[in-house]
Amino acid sequence: MRIASFNINGIKARAATLAAWLAEEKPDVVCLQELKCPDDAFPTDLVGDLGYNVVTHGQKSFNGVAILSRRPIEDVVRGLPGDEADDQARWIEATIAGEHGAVRVCCLYLPNGNPAPGPKYDYKLAWMARMKTRAEALLAEERVALMAGDYNVIPQDEDAERPEAWRNDALGLPASREAFRRILHLGFTDGFRVLHPEPMAYTFWDYQRGAWARNDGIRIDHLLLTPQAADRLSASGIDRHMRGREKPSDHVPIWVELDI
DNA sequence: ATGGTTGATCCTCAA
Numbered sequence: 001m002r003i004a005s006f007n008i009n010g011i012k013a014r015a016a017t018l019a020a021w022l023a024e025e026k027p028d029v030v031c032l033q034e035l036k037c038p039d040d041a042f043p044t045d046l047v048g049d050l051g052y053n054v055v056t057h058g059q060k061s062f063n064g065v066a067i068l069s070r071r072p073i074e075d076v077v078r079g080l081p082g083d084e085a086d087d088q089a090r091w092i093e094a095t096i097a098g099e100h101g102a103v104r105v106c107c108l109y110l111p112n113g114n115p116a117p118g119p120k121y122d123y124k125l126a127w128m129a130r131m132k133t134r135a136e137a138l139l140a141e142e143r144v145a146l147m148a149g150d151y152n153v154i155p156q157d158e159d160a161e162r163p164e165a166w167r168n169d170a171l172g173l174p175a176s177r178e179a180f181r182r183i184l185h186l187g188f189t190d191g192f193r194v195l196h197p198e199p200m201a202y203t204f205w206d207y208q209r210g211a212w213a214r215n216d217g218i219r220i221d222h223l224l225l226t227p228q229a230a231d232r233l234s235a236s237g238i239d240r241h242m243r244g245r246e247k248p249s250d251h252v253p254i255w256v257e258l259d260i
Numbered sequence: 261a262t263g264g265t266t267g268a269t270c271c272t273c274a275a
Contacts, residue, residue, distance in 0.1 A: 009275085010267050034275090036268060061268055062275095112275060120274095152275095206275085207265040250266075250275080 001098045001260050002026075003105065004239075005148040005221055007033040007204075007251035011064075015043050017247055022050045025239065027255060028070050029096055031107035031148040035064030035089075042066065059089035065107045065149070069096050080108075082130035090127070098260035101144060103229065106134075108149035113170030121170050124152070128179040135183050139226055144260060146191070148223040150251065153180040155190070158199040159219035171220060189230035191223040191256040192238065204251050205243055212243055221254045232259040 004027040008014040011032070022030070030052070035042065039058040047054050052068040057078040067073060073094045080091035093106040108131070113124030131147075138145050154172045157163040166172030184190065192201070202217025211217065225233060235257040242252040 013267060034267095062273090114275075209264055211265095 001028045001103065002255055002257050003029040003031070003103070003146065003148065003223070004253045004255035005031040005033070005107070005150070005223060006253040007109070007150040007221060007249060009034050009249040009251065010036045011042060012037060013247065014249055015046055017242075017245060017249070019046055019050060020245075021239070021242060021253065022047065022052065022068075025253075027253075029103075029105055030068040030253075031105065032066040032068065033064075033107070033109040033150045035059075035066055036061055037064060055092065055094055057089045057092040059087075063089045063109055065089060065092045065109050067092055067094050067105055067107050069094075071096050071098070080127070080130055080134060082133060083126075086127075098258075101260045103258065103260055104138070104141075104143055104145035106138070106145070106147040108147060108151070110149065110151045110153065112152050113176065116168070116170040116173055124170060125175060125179055128183070132179075132183050132186070135186055135188070139187050142228060143226065144228045144232060144258070145226045146223050146229050146256070147188070150220060151180065151222050152220055153177065154218050154220055155180055155184075155193075155222075159202075161200065161202070161214075161216045161218070166218065171218065184224060187227060188224040189227070189233070191225050191230070191233060192219075192236045192254060194230070195233070195236050201238060202240075203238055203254050207250050221251055223254060223256050225256070229258060233257070234259055
């Protein structure tokens with residue numbers, strides 16, 4: 001079962017790009033971020049015609065996450081627990097059955113946090129603390145599960161073409177990296193990095209300053225696997241070519257192949 | 261230090 005994550009930066013602007021990628025790659029499950037649309041504006045028919053069921057947690061103009069799956073989607077939960085006052089649509093999770101078992105899929109859009117320091121950065125760190133609590137509970141279930149999405153964190157220097165440019169940015173600050181490691185080191189496996197030690201493997205290139213042409217990228221989209229999922233990991237990759245397409249997102253898809 | 265680009269919306273904000 002191939003499970004992908006793709007920050008599409010607006011479903012309305014990216015519908016054709018997304019449809020072409022789905023038709024070409026035929027991933028079994030897709031976690032989408034930055035829908036930037038309410039639930040009733042999601043193009044359910046478009047993805048349905050391509051063979052996908054869909055569950056969304058949308059929001060007008062900003063944020064918004066969804067899970068697409070060729071197989072039925074069960075036990076859907078919307079929103080990251082821990083703060084009733086938080087109305088930003090950044091988390092959705094569901095269970096999908098494969099031929100040899102099921103996988104719990106958590107789709108996340110972690111806050112960007114800029115400018116840092118400031119209230120947006122405080123929100124990012126608080127959100128990551130809440131995510132750690134959910135991650136601990138997920139591990140305790142000892143099941144095949146993963147947390148996939150746009151983490152807005154550059155884990156290490158080798159995950160950036162110009163690491164020095166991000167040292168004072170919310171995506172690269174030491175406190176951001178520490179919070180990421182606190183989650184990772186609970187017992188998760190970075191599904192891409194564990195199979196790909198090579199540097200210059202990026203998932204995001206800014207629209208500005210010719211970042212794509214200069215390969216001035218960063219790796220901020222991740223799939224973190226529970227031990228039970230990591231045991232079934234057979235391959236992973238980044239669909240880098242998508243950044244060179246017509247009307248690209250600033251992110252590209254990243255995926256893992258699990259034997260389930 | 262600054263500016264540069266894209267999307268959603270309605271002009272400025274978020275990224």
